[in-house]
Amino acid sequence: MSDLFSHAVPDRIRDAAKASRGRRQDGTGSQPPEERRATGRVAPAREQAWEGFTEYIHLWWPAEHTRFGQGTHVELTSATLSEESDAGDHYEWARVASIEPRESIELDWTLGWETSSPSRVRISFEDDAVGTRITVIHDGWLSGPDGIEQSRAFNGWTDALDSYSRFMGTAASGGHP
Numbered sequence: 001m002s003d004l005f006s007h008a009v010p011d012r013i014r015d016a017a018k019a020s021r022g023r024r025q026d027g028t029g030s031q032p033p034e035e036r037r038a039t040g041r042v043a044p045a046r047e048q049a050w051e052g053f054t055e056y057i058h059l060w061w062p063a064e065h066t067r068f069g070q071g072t073h074v075e076l077t078s079a080t081l082s083e084e085s086d087a088g089d090h091y092e093w094a095r096v097a098s099i100e101p102r103e104s105i106e107l108d109w110t111l112g113w114e115t116s117s118p119s120r121v122r123i124s125f126e127d128d129a130v131g132t133r134i135t136v137i138h139d140g141w142l143s144g145p146d147g148i149e150q151s152r153a154f155n156g157w158t159d160a161l162d163s164y165s166r167f168m169g170t171a172a173s174g175g176h177p
Helices: 013-019 046-054 142-155 156-165
Strands: 035-042 073-076 080-084 088-099 104-109 119-128 131-139
Touching: 035 156, 046 119, 046 131, 046 156, 131 156
Parallel strands: none
Antiparallel strands: 035 131, 073 080, 080 088, 088 104, 104 119, 119 131
């Protein structure tokens, strides 16, 4: 899963996708999965959960899921989700399609792909009996082998939500509903 924030699709993923063209993939034929879903729960109420996720993302996002590694600064603004290295290099992961404060964020996820064919990431925050439930749904990949390759390159939401849950003082969820 360390490929989540690579600047390009790793050769091993590209080669696997090429080798599998026309063959069945995880029971889905030659199409990418419909979606990838990860969930997390945190004890704080939705307002604090939202603030921890959006305002403090630079403190909890796993460095192993960034392009620049240790010392990178991850930032979510009203326009983009990106990272900046210690040296000032900037890398955009996604453009913000919509934000409903304390409820949801939708991203046009372009990481490693042309901006003309983004996938979609929806992050929702819902009140839960123990605090706030955060759900990430990643879908909207290209069709066929390119979509399989694209969906494999964009993996790691469970790790990210587990890191976020620990930051918010809640045991890691394992990414399960």
